[in-house]
Each structure stands twice: as C-alpha cells, then as structure tokens.
C-alpha cells in the first residue's frame with residue numbers, strides 16, 4: 001500500500017475508549033471519513049487489536065511499537081514480521097511513551113525496509129529528529145512530550161520546534177517525511193502543522209477521547225479539504 005499525503009495518523013495508545021470492539025469501531029469511523037473526503041487517515045490500534053482491526057478496514061493500519069528481534073525464541077516480544085502478518089502496513093517506533101535505543105531504531109528501520117513496512121519514528125526535539133532522519137525511516141514525527149495529552153497544540157505552542165525539525169530533515173535526508181504531534185485537536189491545529197512544512201499530524205486524545213468520534217475527525221480534516 002502506498003501512503004498518500006497529507007496523512008492523519010490516529011494513535012489509539014492504551015486508551016480503554018479505543019480497545020477491543022471499540023478499536024474497530026473507531027477505525028471504521030476513520031475509514032468512513034477517509035472515504036467521504038478522499039484523505040488518508042491511518043490508525044494505530046493497540047497491539048492486541050492489530051489483526052482484528054487490519055482484517056476489517058482498508059485504511060492504513062500501523063503498529064504502535066515493535067521490538068528489534070527476528071521471529072524465534074523471544075517470549076513477549078513483537079516482531080516486524082508479526083505486525084506484517086497481522087495486516088499492518090508499518091509501525092511507529094520510539095514513541096515518548098515507549099522509547100527504544102537509537103541502535104534499536106536503526107535495526108528496526110533497516111529490517112522494516114526489507115519487509116516493505118513503513119516506519120514512523122517519533123522524536124522529542126529537533127536534534128533527535130535530525131539524528132533519527134539520518135537513519136532513513138519513511139517518516140519522523142516530532143512530538144514534544146510536555147504537550148502530549150494537554151490539548152495545547154505543538155503547531156501553535158511550539159511552531160519553532162516543528163520548523164527546525166523540518167529544516168534539519170531537509171538538510172540531512174530530504175526523502176524523510178515529517179509529521180508533528182502533541183495536543184493536536186482542531187482542524188486549525190492541523191492547518192497550522194501543514195503551514196509549518198509537515199505532511200500531516202500524529203494525534204491521540206483529541207479523537208480517542210472525543211464524545212463523537214466522527215464529528216471530531218471531520219472537524220480535524222475540514223481545513224485540509226478547503227486547501228485542496
């Protein structure tokens with residue numbers, strides 16, 4: 001599956017609101033808005049829901065994490081092969097709530113490429129973004145941890161973190177796409193993110209915790225539709 005941009009990636013994290021049957025319900029809601037608007041909306045359900053969700057929607061599905069091990073004798077680990085077999089098109093890695101070492105990111109990015117899986121490497125500062133871009137993932141996602149879950153959007157509260165990240169990635173590895181995330185809730189936040197040079201957003205609570213998922217996602221993509 002080829003990813004089209006702009007991209008909205010909804011991370012379900014470990015939220016109970018989007019777990020089990022609810023995970024599929026939210027993914028189907030995202031799919032509905034994606035179909036109505038023609039925009040790429042991807043989802044990253046909990047690992048336990050990955051296969052269930054991927055088998056029942058056609059939008060891109062990502063794992064939230066993988067370990068740097070090959071299939072075999074590794075109890076409790078998640079391999080790239082397993083998430084591929086579960087139907088994911090790729091994986092997030094190094095989320096601030098699930099950090100891994102840089103050498104592990106390197107291994108995962110290289111192995112994912114061999115398996116044709118898309119990698120979204122999360123970062124916390126422009127400097128770390130630059131370092132991760134050098135490893136050659138498909139996408140880096142800059143997310144200042146202090147804004148995560150606050151509803152204060154990075155694209156408005158810390159635009160310089162986003163623009164510096166975009167600028168450094170352009171210099172170091174222009175093939176790498178940049179997303180931003182943390183506090184993204186409204187369509188205005190998404191429009192601001194695109195204006196700063198990103199290809200989209202990574203978000204969680206603004207959608208997962210919304211009372212009306214469809215309304216929240218529609219509101220989120222509205223400004224992008226106007227741009228098109």
Ligand SMILES: O=C(CO)COP(=O)(O)O
Pocket residue numbers: 011095143147148149150151181182183184202203204205206
């Ligand atoms: O960590 C995030 C997405 O991966 C951002 O979380 P929030 O959208 O809840 O701020």
